[in-house]
Amino acid sequence: MDINKSAVCGTLAIGAGYSQFSELCSSLDIPTMSSRTFVNKEKSISETKRENVFSGMIQVGQQEIVLAVEAGDIDVDSVPQIAVIVDGAWSKRSYKSN
Template sequence: MNVNTAAVSGSMAIGLGFSQLGEFFAALDRPFMSKSTWKSRQEQVSTVFQEVANKEMEKAAKDGAILARKCVDVD
């Protein structure tokens, strides 16, 4: 994962946006990515986040169904 993608991923995880991350990079005296690069990376990261979330929800539903059958708690 390149540094821009990692920065966007981390900032999304803690709720920072483009401006806030830019301020953080400025405080570090480091160059920051352009708005178009940010948007591109954000779309990539959002897609991966969504795919992982969907897989985890499917797994949780399957696990829940297995537990319900074991407990004979199925409607």
């Protein structure tokens, strides 16, 4: 990974954006990349991340199918049944009242 892409990746990892990155570089007396370069690197990182996440979800889904078949969790049409647990509630602060 080139230095600019690494810098953008680190900036995004801490929840900052171009302005904060530019300010940090300025305080360290390091020349910074243009905002256009930052955005292009950000798009590249996002695309790579999306591809990796999607392929990972497909692999995990296939593993779940294998586990469901091995456990005998199959319906009458031979479709594997995968249990999913979801917490559908929103947390809320009470401040001593409902």
